[in-house]
Amino acid sequence: MLKREAADRVFHALADTNRRTVIERLTRGPATVSELAALLGVTVAATVQHLRVLQDSELVRSEKVGRVRTCQIDPAGLRNAEAWLRRQRTAWEHRLDRLGAVLDDQTKESES
Amino acid sequence: MLKREAADRVFHALADTNRRTVIERLTRGPATVSELAALLGVTVAATVQHLRVLQDSELVRSEKVGRVRTCQIDPAGLRNAEAWLRRQRTAWEHRLDRLGAVLDDQTKESES
DNA sequence: TGAAAAGTCAAGTATCCACTTAAGTATTCG
DNA sequence: CGAATACTTAAGTGGATACTTGACTTTTCA
Numbered sequence: 001m002l003k004r005e006a007a008d009r010v011f012h013a014l015a016d017t018n019r020r021t022v023i024e025r026l027t028r029g030p031a032t033v034s035e036l037a038a039l040l041g042v043t044v045a046a047t048v049q050h051l052r053v054l055q056d057s058e059l060v061r062s063e064k065v066g067r068v069r070t071c072q073i074d075p076a077g078l079r080n081a082e083a084w085l086r087r088q089r090t091a092w093e094h095r096l097d098r099l100g101a102v103l104d105d106q107t108k109e110s111e112s
Numbered sequence: 113m114l115k116r117e118a119a120d121r122v123f124h125a126l127a128d129t130n131r132r133t134v135i136e137r138l139t140r141g142p143a144t145v146s147e148l149a150a151l152l153g154v155t156v157a158a159t160v161q162h163l164r165v166l167q168d169s170e171l172v173r174s175e176k177v178g179r180v181r182t183c184q185i186d187p188a189g190l191r192n193a194e195a196w197l198r199r200q201r202t203a204w205e206h207r208l209d210r211l212g213a214v215l216d217d218q219t220k221e222s223e224s
Numbered sequence: 225t226g227a228a229a230a231g232t233c234a235a236g237t238a239t240c241c242a243c244t245t246a247a248g249t250a251t252t253c254g
Numbered sequence: 255c256g257a258a259t260a261c262t263t264a265a266g267t268g269g270a271t272a273c274t275t276g277a278c279t280t281t282t283c284a
Contacts, residue, residue: 178230179230181230
């Protein structure tokens with residue numbers, strides 16, 4: 001189950017173009033902070049702030065070796081967000097199924 | 113393909129607890145503005161603002177009959193968000209597959 | 225007709241967010 | 255050692271956001 005604050009964090013993290021760009025980049029393999037900053041075209045400081053948001057929502061993990069921090073995807077956040085969306089969609093589809101069944105019944109009744 | 117601004121809108125819409133509560137409610141069936149306001153515990157005016165965000169991101173549709181506006185799920189937004197997440201996850205999984213294959217090859221080579 | 229109901233619109237406010245600059249701290253290496 | 259590199263942290267700024275209150279329109283119905 002995805003808790004309220006966790007869902008807030010994940011979707012808020014995904015609601016920014018630069019942060020989604022980071023995720024898209026990291027699905028292709030790890031990258032350093034400077035590489036991500038260059039990709040985004042913002043300062044390293046801004047990139048660090050984005051990374052904090054991404055890590056708090058379990059979308060990205062990172063490890064510092066020497067003076068270099070290497071970032072990679074953390075699939076937990078992605079899975080949580082996907083799970084929430086799938087729950088809503090399936091709840092909606094099941095409701096439509098039931099609704100369709102009721103309408104079929106009504107059609108049959110009016111035919112008889 | 114989910115465009116940048118569309119993705120910004122959808123994920124931003126989902127990043128608010130009250131708006132997700134509206135979506136969860138609407139997967140169970142339509143509701144009026146006042147019903148949603150009562151559910152959220154905020155003013156009707158605030159609810160209308162949330163609904164505008166949800167409609168702009170194609171997560172909710174609504175129709176006004178007489179003086180009552182009835183809201184329901186619009187599956188387009190949900191599908192868009194789910195599609196983006198699935199794309200990232202599968203890109204990530206494929207990368208892991210390739211990485212695994214390379215490691216297997218290296219293992220075989222070192223064995224021979 | 226006229227009052228209640230349902231929603232809409234505008235303005236105000238407090239807070240949050242993404243970004244910057246500037247000044248740090250480690251770490252590497254010539 | 256000392257300069258360059260890679261990152262970190264703090265403070266400031268402009269703009270967006272979530273909410274409120276209050277005035278308004280439209281619709282219903284006794």
